[in-house]
Amino acid sequence: MSDDTPKFSVLMAIYIKDSPLFLSEALQSIYKNTVAPDEVIIIRDGKVTSELNSVIDSWRRYLNIKDFTLEKNMGLGAALNFGLNQCMHDLVIRADSDDINRTNRFECILDFMTKNGDVHILSSWVEEFEFNPGDKGIIKKVPSRNSILKYSKNRSPFNHPAVAFKKCEIMRVGGYGNEYLYEDYALWLKSLANGCNGDNIQQVLVDMRFSKETAKRRGGIKYAISEIKAQYHFYRANYISYQDFIINIITRIFVRLLPTSFRGYIYKKVIRRFL
Structure with a gap:
């Protein structure tokens, strides 16, 4: 340079x-x-x-x-x-x-x-x-x-x-x-x-x-609640539509509440393309 x-x-x-x-x-x-x-x-x-x-x-x-x-x-x-x-x-x-x-x-x-x-x-x-x-x-x-x-x-x-x-x-x-x-x-x-x-x-x-610990931290009730709050904030601020809000909540909460081992597999094979 x-x-x-x-x-x-x-x-x-x-x-x-x-x-x-x-x-x-x-x-x-x-x-x-x-x-x-x-x-x-x-x-x-x-x-x-x-x-x-x-x-x-x-x-x-x-x-x-x-x-x-x-x-x-x-x-x-x-x-x-x-x-x-x-x-x-x-x-x-x-x-x-x-x-x-x-x-x-x-x-x-x-x-x-x-x-x-x-x-x-x-x-x-x-x-x-x-x-x-x-x-x-x-x-x-x-x-x-x-x-x-x-x-x-x-x-x-x-x-x-x-x-x-x-x-x-x-x-x-x-x-x-x-x-x-x-x-x-x-x-x-x-x-x-x-x-x-x-x-x-x-x-x-x-x-x-x-790491596996990172994947573990990205799940559970606490993380799921933060997802809901964030998506609701995005919707109220008119960053996303109501349809986007519902779709995002359904897909994300499902993943966050999966067992850690299964979530890691799904996250690696599929979800990384969407979340």
């Missing part, structure tokens, strides 16, 4: 239960990218372990880390909103604390955004893994620009671990909300409804950790 490459911020939130090893691998993947971020903003969502703090300190010599701590755990949406206000640059690239960014991720984003100035939200495909990248061979694809609005009525049109956006546009629509487990999906629907343009790079740029 040339010397006039746009500067950008990487935004990450961590909390007490995050793995120090996974965090180190995530930061290493940022460092190994072909284009370096101008800053890496890390928000501690409440107090974290000394091991996590040690990992952050160990990467300061390689990355321009600016870290902040919320007084108590406020949830992902609140942590990211706080982080957005700390970002110096309009282009913000999200990175999760347990995922691995492919080495060309930032370069691909910069190239795409430079050529498509009217895009405000940009994501890409992700590939799931459990222990090592590539060990599951499951790619979560998201649509290109022309299909995003229709796609968004039933499922999130962007992969949150792979998303980048223009800070000014996200702040214009009010930033992340407090929708438990659905802060990102709610933000995308709100943004699209308020004139933001989105697109997805049609290749894998992030390896997303998805």
Whole structure:
């Protein structure tokens, strides 16, 4: 990339239960990218372990880390909103604390955004893994620009671990909300409804950790209730139709209440294409 490459911020939130090893691998993947971020903003969502703090300190010599701590755990949406206000640059690239960014991720984003100035939200495909990248061979694809609005009525049109956006546009629509487990999906629907343009790079740029424990957490009564609340919010806000609301509730609640082992199988074979 040339010397006039746009500067950008990487935004990450961590909390007490995050793995120090996974965090180190995530930061290493940022460092190994072909284009370096101008800053890496890390928000501690409440107090974290000394091991996590040690990992952050160990990467300061390689990355321009600016870290902040919320007084108590406020949830992902609140942590990211706080982080957005700390970002110096309009282009913000999200990175999760347990995922691995492919080495060309930032370069691909910069190239795409430079050529498509009217895009405000940009994501890409992700590939799931459990222990090592590539060990599951499951790619979560998201649509290109022309299909995003229709796609968004039933499922999130962007992969949150792979998303980048223009800070000014996200702040214009009010930033992340407090929708438990659905802060990102709610933000995308709100943004699209308020004139933001989105697109997805049609290749894998992030390896997303998805273990059996992850699948287990995405089920049960608590998760099902959060699904109902989120879908009802989307309906009341006129993001989705009544028909979409009913279909989404039926399909999602059925999956969330399946036994863990069976849900994992269905999720892998079928549901990943729809949820």
